[in-house]
Amino acid sequence: MPHAPGDIRRILEIMARLRDRQSGCPWDLEQDFASIAAYTIEEAYEVADAIDRKDLPGLCDELGDLLFQVVFHARMAEEQGAFAFGDVVDAISDKMIRRHPHIFGDACAGDAQTVLRNWEAIKRAERAAAGETDVSALAGIARGLPEWQRAVKLQQRAARVGFDWPGPAPVIDKLHEEIDEVRAEFAAIAADPGDSGAQARLEEEIGDLLFVAANLARHAKVDVGSALRRANHKFERRFRAMEAMAEADGTPLAGQGLDAQDGYWLRAKQAERDP
Numbered sequence: 001m002p003h004a005p006g007d008i009r010r011i012l013e014i015m016a017r018l019r020d021r022q023s024g025c026p027w028d029l030e031q032d033f034a035s036i037a038a039y040t041i042e043e044a045y046e047v048a049d050a051i052d053r054k055d056l057p058g059l060c061d062e063l064g065d066l067l068f069q070v071v072f073h074a075r076m077a078e079e080q081g082a083f084a085f086g087d088v089v090d091a092i093s094d095k096m097i098r099r100h101p102h103i104f105g106d107a108c109a110g111d112a113q114t115v116l117r118n119w120e121a122i123k124r125a126e127r128a129a130a131g132e133t134d135v136s137a138l139a140g141i142a143r144g145l146p147e148w149q150r151a152v153k154l155q156q157r158a159a160r161v162g163f164d165w166p167g168p169a170p171v172i173d174k175l176h177e178e179i180d181e182v183r184a185e186f187a188a189i190a191a192d193p194g195d196s197g198a199q200a201r202l203e204e205e206i207g208d209l210l211f212v213a214a215n216l217a218r219h220a221k222v223d224v225g226s227a228l229r230r231a232n233h234k235f236e237r238r239f240r241a242m243e244a245m246a247e248a249d250g251t252p253l254a255g256q257g258l259d260a261q262d263g264y265w266l267r268a269k270q271a272e273r274d275p
Contacts, residue, residue, distance in 0.1 A: 015068075019075055031072070074088050165215070172216065174212050175213060188201075242261065242268050
């Protein structure tokens, strides 16, 4: 029976066909929660990329891909008798109502910060009601998050209890301190290449450097993921321009020395500045 445009039942039926044990798609039938998880994360990043590019038609398409991931997980859970798509809808609907008492109840919240404080208080109450015993301010931060995102969330939670830098200036000072420590570890490796613990120490110091860099972004109210995406886009754009310039000059970029490649990099940067 045909469905009206926008009818969610259409995609649910498509998913059921794909997972049909007799006539379904071999690839879809091989999947489980673990194998699909990476695709779910990838689709979320595709959504963020479309937003970053201000590509609304692309965003529509990517949101569809992300919705399909939800449908896929829900279908696999239904096959196991755990829950179905309707339960997912009910759970998020109930949660949104419960966590917005200023909209659906009698609570008051005059600004966004009050809403966030209430949200966290409700989450803590939910965890306590579920029997969770971890009462730390850091409780409930998912370990499956990208590490840069988890770093920011850890810092945000610590800041809510007052453990935070007073502003960006001391964070910048700390960043310089961490760079010096990374430099010292590189020097130690050069002085004693046989030091078996040197690489682990270097990794630790670079981790500290990245953690502080994420903290600086937080103080600047800059989204780390968005900033890094922009940096990646910029590098890719300029590198491709370098390749094109080198090809136009008759010598592939890969066949040239670093000094010559740096020259193309400067030309690519200048080309972006020129009207």
